[in-house]
Amino acid sequence: MSIAETKIYPINTGWLETDQGTYIFWKGAAGEKMWIPVICYLVDTGEHKILVDTGLPDEERATKYHHKCESRGCLESPEALRKLGVEPEEIDICIFTHLHWDHAHNMKAYTNARYICTQTEFTWAMNPLPLYYRSYESPILGIESPFSGCVFEFVEGDTEIVPGVSVFPTPGHCPGHQCVTVQTTAGDAVLVGDAFFRLENIEPNMKEHWRYWVPARFVNSIDGWKSIEEIDRRADYVLPAHDERILEFDVYPSPGIRIRKRREVIPGAPFFFTGIGTPPKSSY
Numbered sequence: 001m002s003i004a005e006t007k008i009y010p011i012n013t014g015w016l017e018t019d020q021g022t023y024i025f026w027k028g029a030a031g032e033k034m035w036i037p038v039i040c041y042l043v044d045t046g047e048h049k050i051l052v053d054t055g056l057p058d059e060e061r062a063t064k065y066h067h068k069c070e071s072r073g074c075l076e077s078p079e080a081l082r083k084l085g086v087e088p089e090e091i092d093i094c095i096f097t098h099l100h101w102d103h104a105h106n107m108k109a110y111t112n113a114r115y116i117c118t119q120t121e122f123t124w125a126m127n128p129l130p131l132y133y134r135s136y137e138s139p140i141l142g143i144e145s146p147f148s149g150c151v152f153e154f155v156e157g158d159t160e161i162v163p164g165v166s167v168f169p170t171p172g173h174c175p176g177h178q179c180v181t182v183q184t185t186a187g188d189a190v191l192v193g194d195a196f197f198r199l200e201n202i203e204p205n206m207k208e209h210w211r212y213w214v215p216a217r218f219v220n221s222i223d224g225w226k227s228i229e230e231i232d233r234r235a236d237y238v239l240p241a242h243d244e245r246i247l248e249f250d251v252y253p254s255p256g257i258r259i260r261k262r263r264e265v266i267p268g269a270p271f272f273f274t275g276i277g278t279p280p281k282s283s284y
Contacts (some may be wrong), residue, residue: 003164004130004185005044006043006045006164007043007184008042008189008191008252008253009082009251010040010239010246010247011040011042011077011226012039012074013037013039013040013055013056013080014038014056014069014071015035015038015069015070015154016038016068016242017034017067018034018067019031019033019066022217023217024215024216024217025200025215025216026215026276028217033068036198036244036245038280039050039242040054040055040103040241041053042081042084043182044086045163045165045190047091048162049091049093050091050093050094050095050112050161051093051113052094052193053094053095053096053097053104053241054104054107054110055102056105056108057076057106058076059100060157062102065101067139076270077105077106078135088109088276089110089111089112090109092113093113093161094108094113094114094116095161096116096117096121096267097177097180097241097274098173098176098177098265099122099147099176100123100174101134101137101138101145104147104192105146107146107150114138115147115150115198116153117152117176118154118156118176119154119156120175120176121176121178124174124176124191125176126149129219132227135174140223154267155167155178159213161180161185165183166182167180170220170224170227170230171220171224171227172218172220172221172222172224172225173194173195173219173224174225175219175220177193177227179193179196180190180197181234185253186250186259187237188237189238189239189253190235191241192235192238192241193240194215194217194242195228196231196240196242197241198240199238200247201228201240202228202231204268206268209268209270210269211229211266211272212228212229212232214228226273229272233263236259236262239252239254252279
């Protein structure tokens, strides 16, 4: 693989209505609705075609069991790939940042792919806290989860998947969450899944003197903060799953993308944890 060959294509699979204060931002504007995209990513290294998460189901199912959903002309991931000239059978690896419903639908369309997630996430998904039955589409609800019957390869910790593509643990949003690092000519892109939702989440909230304006959606806020610090340490640019500004570019890297400073010191917005050179460990 040559880094020069590696391209990352964002694929918007639809839009969800969420609440800014109970979901997107800690101490955000509670009650104010925000429509967010649900983006998965095709990573083409020249040797491998990798899908990072597989996106939404149809809007009827999404709205019935989860948030209000609108497709707005977006396609589910198999059809969206075909528009890019890639057949689902060409995908040889599906990496899951986590197994929440909006990140794992249509995975069975990728019949030649290895399915990769963490053992921690799979165990949690199979028997979640009742508060998260809907997140994982538990059979207790009378529906079948998108990963029912699928066989996964499990990874834990920093793991190279193929040359130039690796994963590292980022618990917090859920116990077994992981992010994906892709080496590109513009630096290391971190595909953050739901470690955070919006670009602002990794920027300061100066009003509160917070180094990061973190999301409000964590099973463990301590782990979640540690994970954002770890992303900050590693990423030259970040590609979240729920920020429409990512869709301004059809492919990454592209001229004009925002390259960030890793762990930039900002007066009045201190880091909290020390010794974050090693991946954060879940409290679970």
